Amino acid sequence: MNTIIEKLLNDQVKFEAQASMQYLAMASWADANGFNGVADFFYNQSEEERVHMLKLVKFINERSGNVAIPALEKPKESYSGIIELFEKFLQSEIFVTEQINHVIFESLQNKEYSIHNFMQWYVSEQLEEEALARTLLDKLNIIGNDKSGHYLFDRDVNAIAAANSKE
Ligand code: FEO
Numbered sequence: 001m002n003t004i005i006e007k008l009l010n011d012q013v014k015f016e017a018q019a020s021m022q023y024l025a026m027a028s029w030a031d032a033n034g035f036n037g038v039a040d041f042f043y044n045q046s047e048e049e050r051v052h053m054l055k056l057v058k059f060i061n062e063r064s065g066n067v068a069i070p071a072l073e074k075p076k077e078s079y080s081g082i083i084e085l086f087e088k089f090l091q092s093e094i095f096v097t098e099q100i101n102h103v104i105f106e107s108l109q110n111k112e113y114s115i116h117n118f119m120q121w122y123v124s125e126q127l128e129e130e131a132l133a134r135t136l137l138d139k140l141n142i143i144g145n146d147k148s149g150h151y152l153f154d155r156d157v158n159a160i161a162a163a164n165s166k167e
Helices: 003-032 036-062 082-109 113-143 147-166
Strands: none
Touching: 003 036, 003 082, 036 082, 036 113, 036 147, 082 113, 082 147, 113 147
16 A cells, blocks of 8 residues: 555544544533533444544555554543534534545545545545534524523434434
8 A cells, every 4th residue: 555645544543533532522521511412412423433433444454554543632521511512523523524635635646546436435424524513503603602592402412313323
């Protein structure tokens, strides 16, 4: 495997793993602060990111590359409220999308078309996740700091989490 691409795919393993642990920390914060719907939503998101990470690990191995399982930074674990959680969610997804775009750009530069092809699945995932993060943050920004609004948001997000976990 091309060493530039191998390094980029390994970096992507780390970004997906980091997102998974970040969402786990966010789920745990929400769980401890009475937002059970938001907690379930982020437990699911954490699981999804782990799946994204595993898919990369398996792909690198299938292509006879070397996987370096990374050390991770400690995720942020304390939040001012659920608006901050969803701001962090959107930020994280935008960051991951930028990194995926970078892998795709380099795949084309290096004429690694099968990598380019493999990464298209991530492009679709990112489109969905960024759109979801934006929609939820927009809703929260409309609600503002209204406590009863947050209660209803938590209940609605619970339904999204339940639907996602059935997929
Ligand atoms: Fe796999 Fe949403 O980054």
